[in-house]
Amino acid sequence: MVINSLININQYVIAAFLIFLVPVIMFPLILLIGKFSETGKRISGILATTGIFISFILSWFIYSNGTFSFNPGDYYFNFEFPWFGNITWGVFVDPLAITMALMVSGVSFLIHMFAIGYMGKDPNKHVYFAETSLFTGGMLGLVLSANLVMFFLFWELVGLCSYLLIGFWYFKPNAASAAKKAFIVTRVGDVLLILGLAVLYWMTFSSNDPLSIYNLNTQIPLIISRMHSNLDLAIAGALILGGVAGKSSQFPLHVWIPDAMEGPTTVSALIHAATMVTAGIYLVARIYPIYLYALPWAGLLVLYMGAFTAFLAGTIGIVVNDVKRILAYSTISQLGYMLAALGVGIVLGESTVGYSLYHLVVHAFLKALLFLSAGSILFMLLDVRDIRKMGGLWKKMPITISAMFIGALTLIGFPPLAGYFSKDAIISLSYYGYLHNTALFWAWFLLLIGAFLTTVYTFRMFFVVALGKPKSYAAENAKDPPWVMIIPLIVLSGLSIIYGLFQTDFYNFFNGVYQMTTMHFDIPWYIEWLPFILVLFGLLVAYLFYASYKLNPDTVARKSGIFYRIVKNKYYLDVLFTNIIAERFMVILAKLFYAIDKYVVDGIVNGVGIIFRILSEYFRKIQTGIVQYYAAIMLAGLIAILITVFILIGGI
């Protein structure tokens, strides 16, 4: 077991623990002071923001002194102390973890700051800030865990907080049911995840520190060569992928995330940009050697789950009218890109993790930006979410819509912005992978079409929201929100614009883990520029349909008939899950189990209970209160024991 004694604690270890402990401790603190004082309620937002900021500073402290200097030359530090049996508890920090920690704390900080304005008038805002603080703390703990069991605990904490926050306005029936749906759907994934962890544990429990992330990253080849086939590993990987599908909302478990838009917009921003959905991507990246050494179908499953989701969510995004749901489908689609980039790694090696993570960070910036600008719009428009009731907002709230414009351009991957460097790199990567292995062709194709779809739905939303004439009273009277909400928008816009500059640096910092240099793609120039051409084409399509109204989208919808209906109904997945599986199949099963429970289980339990009660009444009578009886019972006991002994030894 890797047990560091307490002497090994240095300032980095303490900082790493504090990164997630500070926001977690903020949770009871804010709840208490908010409950007992009105001032406490007022400063709850500032407290939460400060807590996250401390986490950010600490992450930066570890990053900037980033030699990770337990042992010179190592790119990680690992501190564990024993917990249950051979399971440990601690922090594992490497470039992957610290990148995530920086992203999570930084973006969360900006979102919290925005929320000070956004949630300012809510009577329960101390509850909100306590919960988001715990949410962020849970995510930071997940990122820094040294052990998959600890990881799983924080994973569940994040799930719980998302449930609480999506249902924060619990008096809205939609919000309550959306929270329930999010919780149940991710639970399905979590069952698969826990099965995957069980398989992994079964494979590694003979090693002295099973399920520790350090071991999983270094000793997988050793474990395979020692006893197990890579089939077991592939099964474990596939099961864990089920958990990823739940958390990171990949097909077919993506159905919860559009409904989760019922929560406050800042919660959506947190879930989509920083704290929740990236956890699944991070998990795959964290235990990447499993997919690398497993049978190739596990990796292909990762790839095609990602690529297919990227395509599927893109198509639905085009027909949705709720501004937040469009962004939700866009998140699902972009997460698909990240997962696909990880999947390509089975062909190209583990340095593709860097590509995936770069897109993850860029996506965090742009998605936080888009959600916060959408949040400003909703804040000023009194929660009108239908884009058909907006329109002409660029003139009314110029800063917000400009920020949204930058976010939209970044999302579609327009050249000088960060999205271009992150997303087109993934598409090129998949083509490069196809050159090595023809099985990757359709992944590249789906991702390519996904880029086109991204452009269409993003700019459909943008054109309808920003251009034209205001289509409602609220839209006519909109104006820019207060400064506390503007500053995060500006910061995030800046990051979205300039972050592309750091592409090579990011890959290099990242690939230090694997001691690999950045790849050079040896692919034809027209393939490299194909995504950009499709983006331009998509912009043209969106302009023709939604800005100039030269073409009428309704005509197209009517002509395409059945296809439109399928997409409009989200491929009938909700119908399948709710109406068929839940209401037809599960209800019958539930009735059956209820009958068993009521007549068999309850019967046994109650029967046993009655027997115990009768026994209890009977035993009480031994306790007469008369001391002579006690002595007699004692001596009788002695004699009984002696008789037993004599029977046992068989004579005297």
Add this chain to the structure above:
Amino acid sequence: MVYYYFYMAPIILILFAIISMILIPFMNKKWIMGISSTGIFISLLLSMYVIITDNRSFYTSSDFFTISYYTYLFFMLFSFIGLFSSLSLRNVKERDVSIYYILIPFSLMAMYFAISSNNLISLFVSFEAASISTYALAGMPKEKRTLEASIKYFVIGALSSGIILLGISYYYISTDTFSIISVNGVNNFSLYILSLVLLLVGFGFKLSLFPFHNWAVDTYTGARATVSSLLSTASKIMALIIMINIFFNIQYMKTPYSSHIHFTTNGILYILFIIISILTMFYGNITALMQRDVKRMLAYSSIANAGYMAMIFSLLYYDSYKTFIPLIYLVIFIFSLAYVIMKGGSFLAMENFEAYSKSTTLDDLSGLSKRSPILAISFTVLLFSLAGIPPTLGFMGKFYLFYTLVENNFWWLALIGVINSAISVYYYFRVVMYMYWKEPRVEIKKDTLLEMVVLLMAILAVIIGILTPYIYSIMG
């Protein structure tokens, strides 16, 4: 030698406290209380220091006593509960209470010598010293109820002393020595096994194992709760450690009589202990189900806990049982630590009711959350711990005990323990239900000091519970 004297400091200090209290009779009550509590507190700190410095090579032995790391491990528990028991004596309305302040440190000292004895003579003397001082404590203050408790305890105690003496004499006849740890051959197998059975019965009375348990219910219920907290924890753990010292050091021997099945000394004892522990657990838990008096329920649950503790003797099954001693000390230490904190804390919570309303039924506790939220939440935590709900210390104690059993192929015995644990949840949670979901019926007066003590116990039960795996790994 100075080194050894330093390690003797805790017990020397407590001895000084006793002597000074006896020699200065004109002191007033406050001084006596101060000296008693301070003496116990400092010796608690010193024994903690001995443990934390973790000098396991420290070991001194004579013909009568073996004093080692483990002695202080358990003495720490005794003085821990002794301290709080002594602190909460201040509620007792009695003209001359100072004698009880002397008796508590005296019984602690006797317990210390009892668990460190390696010779039946010194063991008997110190065991009796501990017993007699607790007989007197049980009769405090002079009321009909407490006197009855004390007399019952005394009568059964006298009987069991007789049995122990008989066992000791058979032991001497069969082995030619009084020593527990160095027996050079046994000349009469029947007498030897008979003496061990008599010792089992005699000390099993103190541990309140099944057929010898009746006194415990009446005594724990009748005595003052603060005394019960000492009786049901320290005195019981003392008996358990004595039994571990005796039975894990017995001479390994095959029965000379039976030709086809060869039972051994330890083989016979392990069967006895398993039967007794199963009966004790079931008896304690099932009888507690229908109790409406919370204090009596706690008394029955302490009998059930004695059953859990006795399960550890199933390890006698292995012929190499002597090698288990360090593991057993460790597991029993964690279990006893949990037991002391939660059972002692629960009885001290009862003291809060005893002192003012004289009655501790469920009705007295109902609606406690509205009258005294701190006491209610602390008592709830302690009850959760007794029921063995995960983050608490009670869970950890049971976990390591059952884990040890499972690791040594007694999974079925551990299963019986788990079933019993499940039964016990019913009566513990009923109390919680009464405290939180029923309306208050009786007024109680608040005692802030006691509330704080119970709160401290609850906090310890959670914090140490979380840290237990770490403690286990550094001590194991």
